[in-house]
Amino acid sequence: MKIKNFFSHFDLPEGVHFINCATRGPFSKAVVEAGITSIEQFTPFIHTIKPEDFFEGAWRVRELFGTLVKADKERIAIVPSVSYAMAIVARNLHRKPGLKVGQHVLLMEDEFPSDVYAWERVCQELSLETKTVPMPQGDVIGEEWNARFLEAINENTALVVVPHVHWQYGIRFDLEKISQRAKEKGALLVVDGTQSVGALDFDVERIQPDMLVSAAYKWLMGPYGMGLAYFGTFFDDGIPLEESWMARQDSHLFYKLTEYQPGYRSKAYRYNVGEHSHFIQMPMLEVALKEKLEWGCETIQAHCKDLWENPIRQLSEKGVRFEPDTLRAHHLVGVRLPHTTDTLQIQRALQQRKVIVAARGQGIRVSPHLYNTPEDMQALVDTLLEIL
Numbered sequence: 001m002k003i004k005n006f007f008s009h010f011d012l013p014e015g016v017h018f019i020n021c022a023t024r025g026p027f028s029k030a031v032v033e034a035g036i037t038s039i040e041q042f043t044p045f046i047h048t049i050k051p052e053d054f055f056e057g058a059w060r061v062r063e064l065f066g067t068l069v070k071a072d073k074e075r076i077a078i079v080p081s082v083s084y085a086m087a088i089v090a091r092n093l094h095r096k097p098g099l100k101v102g103q104h105v106l107l108m109e110d111e112f113p114s115d116v117y118a119w120e121r122v123c124q125e126l127s128l129e130t131k132t133v134p135m136p137q138g139d140v141i142g143e144e145w146n147a148r149f150l151e152a153i154n155e156n157t158a159l160v161v162v163p164h165v166h167w168q169y170g171i172r173f174d175l176e177k178i179s180q181r182a183k184e185k186g187a188l189l190v191v192d193g194t195q196s197v198g199a200l201d202f203d204v205e206r207i208q209p210d211m212l213v214s215a216a217y218k219w220l221m222g223p224y225g226m227g228l229a230y231f232g233t234f235f236d237d238g239i240p241l242e243e244s245w246m247a248r249q250d251s252h253l254f255y256k257l258t259e260y261q262p263g264y265r266s267k268a269y270r271y272n273v274g275e276h277s278h279f280i281q282m283p284m285l286e287v288a289l290k291e292k293l294e295w296g297c298e299t300i301q302a303h304c305k306d307l308w309e310n311p312i313r314q315l316s317e318k319g320v321r322f323e324p325d326t327l328r329a330h331h332l333v334g335v336r337l338p339h340t341t342d343t344l345q346i347q348r349a350l351q352q353r354k355v356i357v358a359a360r361g362q363g364i365r366v367s368p369h370l371y372n373t374p375e376d377m378q379a380l381v382d383t384l385l386e387i388l
Contacts, residue, residue: 006303006370017355017376022167022195022332022367025221027284034287035223038280051254054246057282058272064289065228069197069212071204077229077271078278082194084241085213085229086118088271089159089190092238093122096158098186103158104131106187108149110361112167115192119161128158135169142171142327149173150181157187164196168361169334171323172200175207183208188234194218194227199304199331199369201297210234219331219369220292222285226278231268240264244274295370304330304368311381318388335384336363349387355379 009028012018018026027035058078066073079085093099105119109132119130133152136144153160160182162173175191182189191209193202198219204212213229216222231238245251247270248261264270278285308330312322321336322328337343339362347359357380358365366380 007373010371012371015354017353017372017379019366019368019372019376019380020356020358021199021221021369022218022365023358024224025218025369026371027221028288028291030291031221031284031287034283035280038283042279051252053279054277055252057279057286058276061228061282061286061289064286064293066230068289068293069193069202069204069230070206071212071230072267074267074269075230075232077231077268078273078276079213079227079229079271080225080273081114081227082112082192082213082215083114083118084273085211085227085271086114086161086190088229088231088235088238088241089188089211090118090122091241092235093128093159093188094126095238096188096234099126099158100156101127102129103156104129105159105161106149106152106157107132107161108145108163108166108173109134110166110168111161111163112192112194115161115163119159131157139321140323140327141169142323145171146174146177146327150177153178153181153185153187155185157182157185159188159190161190161192163192163194164202165200165329165332166334167195167332168365169323169336169363170328170332170365171334172327172329175209179207179209195332196329198292199297199300200329204230208232216285216288220285220288222288223278223281226281226285229268229271231271235271236267238270240270242274244272244276246274246276247272300370301330303370304372307368307372307374307377308333310374311377314381315384318385320384320388331369332365332367334361334363334365337388341388346384346387350380350383353379353383355383 010026011029062076063073066076133149162178165172179189188210190211193212193214197214210232216226217224247264249263249265250256250261343359346364350357
């Protein structure tokens with residue numbers, strides 16, 4: 001499926017080949033307009049703000065995200081970051097049935113730091129360990145890495161932390177099999193969807209994670225400092241990180257706020273970050289989510305697959321390694337270069353040609369979107385072939 005003239009939806013600079021959505025997704029023109037409108041209207045209409053205005057924007061965003069990942073909107077929380085959502089999991093890990101001293105939190109090697117640092121303190125407090133599944137060596141690693149990870153889930157696994165798509169290499173992990181295995185062994189499942197949700201289909205009903213989180217500023221193409229998280233039934237009676245007044249029952253009744261409420265609003269509402277109304281940024285995220293639903297993940301994957309067809313053929317002839325289609329995403333691809341290659345030097349050389357990618361791990365991370373064209377990808381290939 002080819003998308004024509006999608007560049008017009010964005011105000012990207014001419015002559016720049018931005019193939020780096022995995023670092024920061026650009027705002028569409030509609031998202032920018034929503035932000036400007038919110039700023040322009042805020043002060044002139046500040047006298048018209050009603051109690052429900054503190055809640056309704058977030059409700060709409062939660063519903064949109066719920067639709068995107070096929071989840072109950074009441075199980076969606078507004079969070080400021082992935083690390084915040086991971087901290088909520090850590091805060092509630094002691095509540096897990098059957099938790100025992102010496103059990104472990106299972107991680108991928110070379111995982112993003114926010115998915116790693118969250119467990120150090122809680123493992124010390126609960127006498128748990130962290131266990132890391134190393135990345136295999138070889139030209140094709142996705143199948144073996146998935147198999148190793150599945151094998152590592154056992155009766156001593158308390159918590160499984162896994163990305164949908166690896167943030168450096170674009171390898172896809174079989175979340176359905178991982179979820180099934182985790183449930184068989186009584187482990188909780190936490191998924192970082194930051195590098196997939198919005199560009200690759202995610203089905204909460206099918207995968208059944210205990211928690212799913214996605215930062216808003218990458219593939220959701222929303223504002224920085226915002227994110228969305230799904231919390232399953234394990235967290236229904238859990239402990240939030242903060243005691244926000246908005247999380248309590250009847251918090252929308254401003255005239256009763258000093259009639260302090262012992263009960264929280266239902267399901268995931270207690271995990272919303274304080275002051276989550278975000279009067280300027282929330283309308284931007286709302287528009288961004290509507291666009292993702294309109295564009296569709298299938299469209300994004302199909303367009304990116306088309307973009308990669310010639311580059312993969314040309315680069316493979318020069319010894320560059322790629323995972324098979326079935327083991328990686330199309331929107332985020334780790335171009336794994338020879339071990340002797342200076343990846344930072346490659347990134348700088350590309351940047352001089354106005355080809356914007358990211359040096360990550362053993363190669364460079366290339367992450368196109370609907371606004372990218374075959375010309376963008378050819379500029380990448382030409383520079384790499386010249387260097388290699």
